[in-house]
Amino acid sequence: MPRFVELSLNRIFRSRWGVGLVILVLVLAVVGVGRLFSDGTNTASPVINTGSPAPAISADPDDDDSVISAEPPPSPTANPGMAEPEAVAYAFAAAWVDHKNVSAKTWHDGIMPNATKNLSDELNNVDPADVPASKVLGRPSLVPVGDGLVSAVVTTDAGKLTLRLVAPDKHWLVDGIDWDSA
Amino acid sequence: MRLPWPRKVALLVALAATLALLCCGGAVSALLLGQFGDDQNDDLYSATGCGSGGVVDPEGKLPRVSRYGPTQIRNAAIIIKTGSDLRMPPRAWVIAVATAMQESRLTNLGNLGANNDHDSLGLFQQRPSAGWGTPAQVMDPVYASTKFYDKLKTIDGWEKLSLTQAAQRVQISAYPDAYAKHEALATQIVNLLAHGAARAVGDLTSMVCLSAVGQIAASGWTIPVQGAVVGSGFRTPDRPTHQGVDLIVGRYTPIHAASSGVVSVVKCDQDHRGRQTCNVDGYPGKGGCGWMVEIVHAGDVMTRYCHMVERPAVRVGQKVVAGQQIGRVGTSGNSSGPHLHFEVHLNNDRRSVGAINPVPFMQEQGAPLGGSG
Numbered sequence: 127m128p129r130f131v132e133l134s135l136n137r138i139f140r141s142r143w144g145v146g147l148v149i150l151v152l153v154l155a156v157v158g159v160g161r162l163f164s165d166g167t168n169t170a171s172p173v174i175n176t177g178s179p180a181p182a183i184s185a186d187p188d189d190d191d192s193v194i195s196a197e198p199p200p201s202p203t204a205n206p207g208m209a210e211p212e213a214v215a216y217a218f219a220a221a222w223v224d225h226k227n228v229s230a231k232t233w234h235d236g237i238m239p240n241a242t243k244n245l246s247d248e249l250n251n252v253d254p255a256d257v258p259a260s261k262v263l264g265r266p267s268l269v270p271v272g273d274g275l276v277s278a279v280v281t282t283d284a285g286k287l288t289l290r291l292v293a294p295d296k297h298w299l300v301d302g303i304d305w306d307s308a
Numbered sequence: 309m310r311l312p313w314p315r316k317v318a319l320l321v322a323l324a325a326t327l328a329l330l331c332c333g334g335a336v337s338a339l340l341l342g343q344f345g346d347d348q349n350d351d352l353y354s355a356t357g358c359g360s361g362g363v364v365d366p367e368g369k370l371p372r373v374s375r376y377g378p379t380q381i382r383n384a385a386i387i388i389k390t391g392s393d394l395r396m397p398p399r400a401w402v403i404a405v406a407t408a409m410q411e412s413r414l415t416n417l418g419n420l421g422a423n424n425d426h427d428s429l430g431l432f433q434q435r436p437s438a439g440w441g442t443p444a445q446v447m448d449p450v451y452a453s454t455k456f457y458d459k460l461k462t463i464d465g466w467e468k469l470s471l472t473q474a475a476q477r478v479q480i481s482a483y484p485d486a487y488a489k490h491e492a493l494a495t496q497i498v499n500l501l502a503h504g505a506a507r508a509v510g511d512l513t514s515m516v517c518l519s520a521v522g523q524i525a526a527s528g529w530t531i532p533v534q535g536a537v538v539g540s541g542f543r544t545p546d547r548p549t550h551q552g553v554d555l556i557v558g559r560y561t562p563i564h565a566a567s568s569g570v571v572s573v574v575k576c577d578q579d580h581r582g583r584q585t586c587n588v589d590g591y592p593g594k595g596g597c598g599w600m601v602e603i604v605h606a607g608d609v610m611t612r613y614c615h616m617v618e619r620p621a622v623r624v625g626q627k628v629v630a631g632q633q634i635g636r637v638g639t640s641g642n643s644s645g646p647h648l649h650f651e652v653h654l655n656n657d658r659r660s661v662g663a664i665n666p667v668p669f670m671q672e673q674g675a676p677l678g679g680s681g
Contacts (some may be wrong), residue, residue: 159607190549191642191649193577193597198657222482244627248476249483253438255426256482271604271656272572274624289486290570292625301625302570305483 361503470568506558507674525674552651599639
């Protein structure tokens with residue numbers, strides 16, 4: 127028997143194919159042990175019970191019942207005669223940063239023409255001194271979010287003004303304001 | 309059958325490799341993935357529960373939160389403790405913490421000299437000249453928090469407003485949406501400092517988990533359909549491309565916005581053949597979401613609601629509050645029976661890769677997606 131083992135080992139290790147085979151077996155063994163180990167930790171981790179005897183709602187398991195395509199929203203458009211969203215965003219931002227030596231009412235009157243009623247109400251009684259920027263730098267960059275919903279980023283001397291524009295009836299107005307200081 | 313020697317070995321190697329891939333291909337990825345998400349704080353501060361454990365003592369040992377130092381977390385603990393002492397419900401604590409994150413990064417700011425446009429001071433940047441108190445008073449975190457809660461209380465229906473709307477009514481800032489981006493981390497901080505209080509019913513002081521129709525957690529999240537069971541799960545072995553969960557519930561059941569936000573998509577999703585026929589029942593293999601809605605929430609979390617029975621009750625650009633009805637359950641599109649296909653995406657990424665498992669996400673927000681089975 128030892129003679130047979132010796133012969134076999136000799137034959138295996140003399141050939142480069144044999145050595146390859148041994149390495150492969152070793153790799154398989156390591157991966158196998160790793161698999162057992164990972165299975166153990168998986169069962170130990172907390173699992174929220176979603177398993178259900180209820181039937182899958184789609185018969186074909188390859189079938190995804192989500193959206194067919196999630197292509198980005200279309201570029202914003204405006205009705206003829208109405209202002210483009212970029213122009214609305216720019217006009218709003220220019221009025222928003224114009225806060226030095228103006229009364230609260232004058233400042234509010236300046237932003238109102240390009241704001242929704244909702245935003246206009248939210249900005250009632252704002253002290254213009256709270257506006258951190260005083261100058262708009264460059265053109266607004268538009269990011270479409272939905273069909274009739276656009277985010278406009280306006281760079282100012284003190285940070286980034288992000289406006290949310292909506293278009294009820296394709297008439298673009300600013301409905302939300304966020305701010306990140308530079 | 310006799311093969312030349314090298315061929316035989318090549319065949320053997322190929323066979324072995326194939327077998328290895330079949331048997332253990334998943335093991336390496338399983339080893340590499342699936343071991344993340346350990347919370348360093350969880351042995352000290354319960355990661356479950358709905359706040360019945362009470363609020364943490366600001367003078368005691370406090371947990372760590374990545375972006376904020378110990379002093380800032382202490383200030384958050386004072387804000388929460390003050391709210392609890394004033395018998396304000398936990399939704400108010402989340403709003404107050406998020407507001408202070410925006411106004412002062414949870415730092416008790418003194419006068420910033422030339423950088424101060426005006427006389428704002430303290431955690432909430434309150435102005436002595438606007439009647440908030442003396443400079444010394446608004447620099448006291450307990451006083452400043454008390455003033456914040458006192459004003460919040462006077463706002464009619466503040467519990468139902470989105471976080472940023474409620475905060476704006478108190479603060480009257482020139483950029484009203486700025487508070488929203490702090491909602492997720494403020495929720496996490498309240499959970500850590502008050503034993504999961506952001507998972508409790510938001511407008512009750514009794515610190516109980518959600519149990520009844522129409523309740524909204526202090527995190528600002530609620531269950532989109534009542535009485536549903538979770539059917540097909542998220543990316544299961546059977547359905548690896550299922551990017552959401554199927555909530556099985558009767559036709560015409562109202563569907564509610566899971567959290568406040570802005571509606572970004574309302575449409576009849578076209579099917580595999582390019583048809584837009586959503587007013588009739590769909591079938592498996594038809595393809596598409598049917599009548600559907602997408603809502604973008606604070607922190608660029610997006611939720612998607614599919615297979616509605618009729619044109620949704622909202623329009624693009626509309627602001628919705630948590631719990632507001634947006635449509636009704638149906639079976640339009642790729643569907644074999646009435647259910648709500650519900651998805652949660654991060655970073656407002658509409659693609660499949662942006663989707664996460666809604667079950668643990670909603671559980672963490674205190675709005676678990678109903679019983680299973």
